[in-house]
Amino acid sequence: MKKILLILSLLLPLFNGCSTQNAVRTAQDANSFPQIMVGVWEVTTSDNSRWGIKFEPDGSIKKIVHMVAGAVRLEDGGVYAEGRFNPEEYMMFEMGPCVATYDTKTKELDVTIVVDYYRIELSTGVLEGKMRDDFSGPISKDGTTWKAKWWDYGWLEGATPPDVNYIKAHPEEIVFHKVEIE
Numbered sequence: 001m002k003k004i005l006l007i008l009s010l011l012l013p014l015f016n017g018c019s020t021q022n023a024v025r026t027a028q029d030a031n032s033f034p035q036i037m038v039g040v041w042e043v044t045t046s047d048n049s050r051w052g053i054k055f056e057p058d059g060s061i062k063k064i065v066h067m068v069a070g071a072v073r074l075e076d077g078g079v080y081a082e083g084r085f086n087p088e089e090y091m092m093f094e095m096g097p098c099v100a101t102y103d104t105k106t107k108e109l110d111v112t113i114v115v116d117y118y119r120i121e122l123s124t125g126v127l128e129g130k131m132r133d134d135f136s137g138p139i140s141k142d143g144t145t146w147k148a149k150w151w152d153y154g155w156l157e158g159a160t161p162p163d164v165n166y167i168k169a170h171p172e173e174i175v176f177h178k179v180e181i182e
Contacts, residue, residue: 033059033102036143037109041176045150051133053100053111053176061098064113068131069093078115083122091120096130109146111135129156135174146176 035057042052045067052065064072069079074095083089096114103110115131137148149171153162 032104033057033100034109034139034143037100037102037139037146040179040181041146042179043148043174043176045174046172051174051176052179053113055100059100059102061100061111061113064098066093066113066115067133069115069118074098086123089122091118093118096132106138108136108138109148111148127156129154129159131155135176144178146178148174148176150174 049067
């Protein structure tokens with residue numbers, strides 16, 4: 001999976017983008033979502049992938065920076081980008097459910113981000129499949145960090161499916177930081 005993500009992240013700079021349609025909405029009970037989480041949270045992972053999540057006051061997620069797809073407005077349903085140097089090359093990501101839930105008893109935040117389908121068409125070939133990323137962990141008392149375990153699942157057409165049990169048993173530990181944006 002890491003090799004696939006490395007290939008995808010290397011290809012991403014070849015594209016510049018515009019959004020597609022078909023909104024995917026996320027939400028939960030606004031009364032249980034911690035207001036300290038409202039805003040933008042970012043992390044750079046051990047392989048230099050970047051994630052960003054913007055939490056709304058009701059717990060919904062309307063914007064993310066996906067480690068492969070880049071900036072995504074979820075209400076647009078995904079991202080489409082043509083190649084900078086070859087207009088026949090493109091990438092397309094169709095988003096699925098992106099949900100945040102907060103457990104008031106354990107004080108842990110769980111987030112699931114789903115890419116229902118992606119296709120990257122290059123002159124050298126096509127990559128297509130789907131992805132799911134799960135994040136789970138506690139929020140610091142001062143509301144500046146979110147220590148999360150990250151499970152990264154990726155299915156590539158024509159390749160062996162990921163070992164879900166192995167991935168679940170070996171999450172990556174990451175720390176999101178709240179970012180102040182004007």
